Amino acid sequence: MVTVTAQPASWHRGAVLVALMLAAFTFNTAENLPIGLLELISEGLRVSVPSVGYLVTGYGVTVAVASLPLAHATRTMPRRQVLSGVLAALVVSSLVAALATSYGVLLGARLLTALAQALFWAVMGPVAVGLFPAEVRGRVIGVLSVAGSLALVLGVPTGTWLGHHSDWPVPLAALGGLGLLSLVTIAALLPTSRPEEGHAAYGSAPDTRRFATVLTVGILSATGAFAGFTYIVTFLGDVSGFSTGTINLLLVTFGIACLAGVGVTGALLDRFPRAALGAAVAVQAVGMLGLYATGSDPVAAVVFLTVMGCALGPVFMATQHEMLRCAPGRTDMALAANSGGYNAGIAAGAAIGALLLPRVEVRGTFLAGGLLAVGACAVLLVERLLPHGSVRTPAHN
16 A cells, blocks of 8 residues: 655745756766866876766766666665765765866766766656646656756856866866755755655556557667767768857757757646657657758758757656656656666667768768657557557556
């Protein structure tokens, strides 16, 4: 029997949600910030630029591998303790990274941050959704996703600017400060409850086949997206003919489109949960195939880049929301599987693009990515056409 504990005061819930939004922003910024600081870190630690790039690759692989085992290992621990520990690890690892004087120490700190993020994305959703009525869970997931998406639009550019106007350790230390704000708020205001308590602890409509479908779609979508997007700068320069300065502006435009897509999708998730995922994946396919087919025309390239941006954030958000519905068991385990699968897709997509690049040039990576997105659409269509039979998993009692 699921026991639902008393809800905390309204302002407590709001403060905890803001703290979780800030943590999502901080983790996503931490994950991608080395991209903007590549040369500074390379010069500061006297290592090659590709070695600094491994800080991002290793981070993603760690999240992919560790998400499910960490969620399983902490499945009986109160969520306030888990989130407090995760955020404490974020603070410590950020400060260690800022003080690092060798590549090995910086890499170790990054991997600790990645382990914390792997567990954060598994437990954050059920905690946030569980604080509010079940009928607004889509909007709660939406605001958390907006916060995460702001990392690419605001966090990474600001951190890059700060690093270039001071030194690369400064923005890393600043991330530790942001993590500390979230830590204090969560530790002080989040109720201590068992992880199985609350309406978001288990799927609201458990369905094993739907779970497998959503997991597969998320992996295919992420693999397709990053098979092309990893090389978007090369595409916009070599195929579309844009200058470096214009490309930087287009990347900001892409981030804003991603943010807009997340906002619109979040408002619709509660009313159209299944359709939202299918629409996001279809839009991604259109954007990538459009870039492949017409990317040599600058106007068309901008249009389809924007279309792709509108889909990239909403796909992950929609899969997270679906996991809260169809999880055959605990939602934290389902979300961990989804996060791990998505990060594995990111790593696989970048690897596939690297293999294709010398053989089919950069346009071919977008064709491959678009076809993978079409494959994700096909998986959704097949699941919809097949009879359900007895695939549903009984709700937890």
